[in-house]
Amino acid sequence: QLGENPHQSLAKLAKTYGPLMHLKFGSLDTIVVSSPELAKQVLQKHDQVLSSRPHLDATAAYGHNKVSVAWLPVVSRWRVLRKICKDQMFSLQRVDSSQGLRREKLRKLLDYVHECCASCRLLDIADAAFSTSLNLISASLFSVEFAQVGSDSSHDFKGIVRGLLQLAGTPNLADYFPLLKPIDPQGLKRKSVSYVGKLLRIFDDIIDQRLKSESRPYTNYERKNDLLEALLDISRSNESELNRNDILHLLLDLFVAGTDTTATTVEWAMAELIHNPRKMAKARKELQTIIGGKGQVQESDISRLPYLQAVVKETFRLHPAGPLLLPHKAEADTLINDYIVPRNAQILVNVWAIGRDSSIWSNPDSFEPERFLDSKIDIRGQDFELIPFGSGRRICPGLPLAYRIVHVLVASLIHNFDWKLEGGITPDELDMKEKFQFSLQKVVPLKAVPVKLCREHYMLDENV
């Protein structure tokens, strides 16, 4: 009954049964929340007891759930990992200081777009967004470039990351009937072991190489300005705080949680803009006015681009990368609106349903960035009608980085370029179907030919 798009099926059920539902998935009590008021109760008022994680069998590969910042319950170990993430990767100072790395990766993407433009070549926007997000995140994590935009080199990583997300999003009988765990009836744990093993081996090699180049005699080792360097420092000064295994699993979490979420958001934003040419023209006109014809968009420009910010918010409203957040778990019986959320229940917050609720949003299914222009609604977890990153203690720690990457990538792709769909498809015929694979993906990946803007385009944009 949940089907391939559980966020949609649950939204439909909520229309009949209300914004607080108690379902039974086998022996697993599942509470589904579908309104901003109830999301606030779960994620803010009661977040101390409702911020744990259920045990999902597929997350247990290589003991990942025992050391993972994403899957540990709220215990002191989880707090240590969150603090390391915040201090070493996502503080304002860190995000600012890694800006140069991102600028360089973005330049490569733009070079590739120019190449496609010059030869009227179709560009796989989904792939380019994935390769660039992959490179941006891996540059910040361990100064390694995994993919060349426009080549097949990112496909293996995409396969692994999407594979893992899909596993985490597939309903697993072993989670609902724990007696089945040893049998692993759908083979999800086995697949997870294979994917996680591949990534851990790659990260292990990267650590080996780093340690080797540090200890190479007669060479001056140049410290890298990345997360790995900081993690190795912590580990050297206090191994009980962070050992090599912890580092491997932390890199895995950040890599998997950060790449596909960012890339799919960029793909959806581009799809909506191509689907709605007037909105595209408006966004481009703003860029033209603020940035001008030449020059690359910088992260420091974002605050001067209110329409772009509105486009990104509207994309998050319609296509949140985590439509049901990550599942939360109740540590104790908790009273919400006179109903008991039982201890050990898993709690799903249907952010997708909240984003499409007609009692909150006018014309909820249409892409109208303008709705955010005179509104104070923000995506940082305080306005519960728009919480694509969650809220409270489990809020996405990568938000500061994701915020910059998504804005700058979208802005770069539309600044100075128009996009033509292949095979004579008109913008309103663009396939906008979505599929739930833990993150929310486009069924048909977005491809289009970039066209260099000329005077006529700008004159057309003038009329918007």
Ligand code: HEM
């Ligand atoms: C558009 C991009 C992104 C979106 C929409 C997004 C969204 C989310 C959501 C909804 C959660 C779960 C919140 C909850 O359980 O209540 C989450 C958790 C998490 N995200 Fe993100 N995320 C994005 C990018 C990133 C990036 C770039 C990183 C790191 C490089 C990252 C790292 C994490 C981690 C480690 C967690 C688990 C935190 C915990 O359980 O304590 N995310 N994210």
